[in-house]
Amino acid sequence: MANIILLGPPGAGKGTQAKRLVDERAMVQLSTGDMLREAKTSGTEMGKLVAEVMERGQLVTDEIVIGLIEEKLAAESGGGFIFDGFPRTLKQADALAALLARTGQTLDSVIEMQVDDAALVARITGRFTCGACGEVYHDVTRPTKVDGTCDVCGSHDLKRRADDNADALKTRLMEYYKKTSPLIGYYYAKGQLESVDGLAEMDAVGEAIAKILDK
Ligand code: AP5
DSSP states (O other): OOOEEEEOSTTSSHHHHHHHHHHHHOOEEEEHHHHHHHHHTTOSHHHHHHHHHHHHTOOOOHHHHHHHHHHHHHHSOSOOEEEESOOOSHHHHHHHHHHHHHTTOOOOEEEEEEOOHHHHHHHHHTEEEETTTOOEEETTTBOOSBTTBOTTTOOOOEEOOTTOSHHHHHHHHHHIIIIITHHHHHHHHTTOEEEEETTSOHHHHHHHHHHHHHO
């Protein structure tokens, strides 16, 4: 099964599309953001440090996130991985190539989700997620059917992220352009880059990604 990266700035729709692929194709979502948010709740010194860095909108160190991905890859068998929010630096991209090679796996596509910054502010400030099942919503573009209740699992634990505010978003975007956007050239040079219009309707973005996977 294909292993892919969803690449794009905060709010591009990586998590939304990853969840669709999990439901429709039984792929495995590996989101370093989700893993780090879990680490934050562990109450350890490392967890506290990670929480502060994330709330400021900066990137967590390469060593920590590479370690998290390494653990997950060792625990999951097979493939069909969706790397969501990883890699985010050239060092992480090299580490991923080495980890996949070690387990005899390949990276099949890197899907860049193209969006513009103006749309991201509205997406990020309107986002909320279900604390129980992780379903992603938006105040305007994807509200819950019943106010305060998750459509998928019925939980009332709907949350907003601590870094989903205009100040942290500025830093997150700067980090993306400085450290992550060089990956576009890196994967283009390897012939692995594909692009989709991330500003299209969610279903249309999903169809564009499906076409790439079915090639
Ligand atoms: P992470 O959790 O990875 O966040 P991110 O990359 O900033 O991306 P987001 O989750 O904010 O957005 P998304 O693209 O998934 O959009 P979504 O689908 O939710 O990282 C958080 C932090 O963790 C980082 O800042 C860093 O500190 C740390 N971190 C994580 N990975 C790291 C790494 N590898 N190295 C170092 N540090 C790391 O959509 C957003 C909203 O828009 C939703 O409300 C959704 O409903 C809506 N929406 C989605 N698609 C559409 C559409 N087509 N049309 C209209 N609305 C849409």
